[in-house]
Amino acid sequence: MHRERLTDDIYVFTSERYIEVTATVIFTERGVVVFDTLPFPSETRQMLEFIRSRKRGPVRYLILSHSHADHVYGAYLFPEAEVIGHRRCYDLLTRYGRKGLEEARQSEPELNEVTLRHPALWTEEDAALHLGNKTITLFHSPGHTPDLIGAYIQEDRTLLASDTMMPIPYIADGDPEDLIQSLKAIKKSYAMEHLVQGHGEVLLRGEIGEHIDSNIAYLEKLIRVVRDALDRGEPVSRLLRIPIEHFGKSRIPLEGLTVHIHRANILAYYEKEKKRRERARRKKAA
Numbered sequence: 001m002h003r004e005r006l007t008d009d010i011y012v013f014t015s016e017r018y019i020e021v022t023a024t025v026i027f028t029e030r031g032v033v034v035f036d037t038l039p040f041p042s043e044t045r046q047m048l049e050f051i052r053s054r055k056r057g058p059v060r061y062l063i064l065s066h067s068h069a070d071h072v073y074g075a076y077l078f079p080e081a082e083v084i085g086h087r088r089c090y091d092l093l094t095r096y097g098r099k100g101l102e103e104a105r106q107s108e109p110e111l112n113e114v115t116l117r118h119p120a121l122w123t124e125e126d127a128a129l130h131l132g133n134k135t136i137t138l139f140h141s142p143g144h145t146p147d148l149i150g151a152y153i154q155e156d157r158t159l160l161a162s163d164t165m166m167p168i169p170y171i172a173d174g175d176p177e178d179l180i181q182s183l184k185a186i187k188k189s190y191a192m193e194h195l196v197q198g199h200g201e202v203l204l205r206g207e208i209g210e211h212i213d214s215n216i217a218y219l220e221k222l223i224r225v226v227r228d229a230l231d232r233g234e235p236v237s238r239l240l241r242i243p244i245e246h247f248g249k250s251r252i253p254l255e256g257l258t259v260h261i262h263r264a265n266i267l268a269y270y271e272k273e274k275k276r277r278e279r280a281r282r283k284k285a286a
Helices: 041-054 087-107 109-113 176-189 205-232 236-240 258-285
Strands: 002-005 010-014 022-028 031-035 059-063 082-085 127-131 134-140 149-153 158-162 194-197
Touching: 010 041, 022 041, 022 134, 022 194, 031 041, 031 127, 041 109, 059 127, 082 087, 087 109, 176 205, 194 205, 205 236, 205 258, 236 258
Parallel strands: 031 059, 059 082, 158 194
Antiparallel strands: 002 010, 010 022, 022 031, 127 134, 134 149, 149 158
16 A cells, blocks of 8 residues: 655555555544545555554544445444445445445455445535534535545645546446536636545646546547447447547556456447437337
């Protein structure tokens, strides 16, 4: 696990075991706020050890950005914290969380000790969390998933984007048009010194806009290419042969997993758009 200090009060922890997923610790004058956890108990325990070593008070709040396993599996290690998430995060964890955990345990015995924690407090509209000397704005940011929330630490001009920002967008469980709107909203609404991605390196002020624009361009290209293929009646297998570089992205980040994420995006959006068109045809015929 890698630890990076952004300011005197903000530290980012990055997993070295699972797709460079990140979690963030925010120290305040009245305790600690944690944004997401890491996938494996041993990694999250290292976060806890660091928090305790700083002697800045208990963990008051744990914010779960969304329901995906790699961001929530360590939540049970913060029993004293109130857990915040979107209402749909609660619903998705209730519906799919237990089954997903059981499947994950088959390949990762370390997860046998994990128990799921659901948000006890939720936000559906933008809300502000005031704790000590920090003001943390929570905002709904759908697209990667429908339940995702991000956080903006006003005093430090630091935005915790979770999987709204990654080296390549991932929309297999979400919607590319929603994600485009969320990315545009982030760029327009927040002055940022740091942007913490859900996976990958922290972005600094001079590069944030370029990376956001790159992800928007990727999604717009994905939408166009899939829709054009469906217009021509082309199979999805043809789209999977188009190199990722054609979409403006590199196969190098995230230890080369961007190619697999891109393929998942193509498959998911092709199927989603195909079903949407079939529903529209049936409706028109009726």
